[in-house]
Amino acid sequence: MEENEGILINCPACNGIKTAHSRIKTEKIPYFGEVMEASIVCDVCGYKHSDVMALDQKDPVRYEIKISKDKLSNRVVRSQSATVSIPELGIKVEPGPKSQGYISNIEGVLNRFQNGVKQALTLFPENEAQKNAKIILEKLDKLLNGELKADLIIEDPLGQSNVVGLEVKKRSLSKEELDNLKNNFTIIDSTDQ
Ligand SMILES: [Zn+2]
Incomplete structure (x- = not known):
């Protein structure tokens, strides 16, 4: 899996303007299919959130x-x-x-x-x-x-x-x-x- 800077968005927690990195990556899990992992991390307040979704x-x-x-x-x-x-x-x-x-x-x-x-x-x-x-x-x-x-x-x-x-x-x-x-x-x- 590769890490990247993602795109900058406004933070949903501290409302900082473009202080949060929004990243999406996909991973193929054997016998399951493609899974998308989405995360948000704010540089200012430290807010973190992540979730995974199956694409099927x-x-x-x-x-x-x-x-x-x-x-x-x-x-x-x-x-x-x-x-x-x-x-x-x-x-x-x-x-x-x-x-x-x-x-x-x-x-x-x-x-x-x-x-x-x-x-x-x-x-x-x-x-x-x-x-x-x-x-x-x-x-x-x-x-x-x-x-x-x-x-x-x-x-x-x-x-x-x-x-x-x-x-x-x-x-x-x-x-x-x-x-x-x-x-x-x-x-x-x-x-x-
Ligand atoms: Zn924040």
Whole structure:
């Protein structure tokens, strides 16, 4: 993927005149198709936003993969509309106004969870919250070094996300699952990536 300066636009956050770089790049993901990644970064206030879109029309979809060390480099496309969860760890990122779409891999998804939990550690000083967050961080470490296995689930009502790999279980979302996704609220989402 090549980086470029993009075009300069007015910043949607600080209203700076042509202070924000707007970049668009496309990437071909095997077995999925062409994905467009769009980002805005403001030089003045630091505002950042990114999202990914599949260029073909897609259907509601659910991906499930058992995380293990040999799958850390499996490609993951997470669009803004997707819910990402690891039920065994009780963690979930849901779509919200601050959600970022990204193209990464399973290791990158785990790193984003680590950052989200670390952010939560600074926001919630209560003992119970701190204890839970530290347990989750330990389990994320174990997933990263192969001592633990757990399922990663990505549910996307717009079908814009993808997990690549032979062992990935892919199916469409039921109507009930779709309704549940729509009624949820953001629990953890990391804003600064
Ligand atoms: Zn700005």
